[in-house]
Amino acid sequence: METTNCCEVEIEFEEKQKDIGIQCDLGKGNDLKTLEECPKHEKKSKESSIGNVLDVTNAAEIQFYTGFQDYEHIKFIFTIFGDEVNSLKYYPKMKTLKVPFINPCDQFLLVLIKLRRNMLFTELSFRLKVNKTVLSNIFITWVNYLYYKLKELKVWVPKQCIDKNMKYYGKINPCTVIVDCTEIKIEKPKNPLTQQLTYSTYKSANTLKVLVGISASGCVTFVSDAYGGSTSDRELFEKCGLIDKLEPNDIILSDRGFNVQDLVCHKDVTVNVPEFLKNTDGQFETSQLRRSKKNSSERIHVERVIGLAKTFKILSGKLDSKLVPLAGRIIFVCFMLTNFKNNIIR
Structure with a gap:
């Protein structure tokens, strides 16, 4: 979002936007660990589950919470992202990610739920038994990732x-x-x-x-x-x-x-x-x-x-x-x- 002499988006948001974009670098770095690289002792003994939010086998629930027809549809979309979803860097930059393990597909599903239903991170935190700040960081990371990934698609048709x-x-x-x-x-x-x-x-x-x-x-x-x-x-x-x-x-x-x-x-x-x-x-x-x-x-x-x-x-x-x-x-x-x-x- 740029700022000009005309009435474009605000000045105070510009630096924040840049910071968020920078901290969602998809490359690999030595100062940040991915979810897969986190030691086992950094994960909670009781793993969170997206099943605490919705039943993925129920097509009606999937449609209500995400807008897509069923879980197979969501997994099909997820396949276009490839293996790079396993090496995302999560916002903000941290030496380790002290979060319970949520696989990338469930993270994507979590983002769809947030976009579709606009549920509070506090509510999702209670259901998933995950700190709401962690969920917020996952959402910010994935929004940035999806933005750059979907921007690569050549959707303009001559x-x-x-x-x-x-x-x-x-x-x-x-x-x-x-x-x-x-x-x-x-x-x-x-x-x-x-x-x-x-x-x-x-x-x-x-x-x-x-x-x-x-x-x-x-x-x-x-x-x-x-x-x-x-x-x-x-x-x-x-x-x-x-x-x-x-x-x-x-x-x-x-x-x-x-x-x-x-x-x-x-x-x-x-x-x-x-x-x-x-x-x-x-x-x-x-x-x-x-x-x-x-x-x-x-x-x-x-x-x-x-x-x-x-x-x-x-x-x-x-x-x-x-x-x-x-x-x-x-x-x-x-x-x-x-x-x-x-x-x-x-």
């Missing part, structure tokens, strides 16, 4: 590929990307300048705003960094880096608030927005009405994807101030995880 894919299903591709902004409420910051930068007049609360882009098939292909809630949609579009991904003849579908055609005209990119009634004598022509209806029917999918991402309750409630430095990464992870769910467009 228009040519989308055209071929849509043609295979007998459909016409309406666009390259469908964009919209969404806001996540946060606790009111103590710094007055930060309060001003994050205050959203639309939500009447302090928020962080991100721009989300999806393909015509409903796959999340772009999630921006988090900016202060006072940032306008146009300003966010200009600064988020989406323009760099666009190519000549690309088409963007957006809401009326995105008056950004002048920002992409030099790349020969078209921005389709719903028609305005201004200068139409209060009535659309038939061609305008059809075009507007078609664009709206396609654009609504991005709102459905945003709604799907916000089934992770950590995004639908007010984000704890202690997690605000990680907000951009938490939001990114939640949206990327929706790509592993059933497609919203059938």
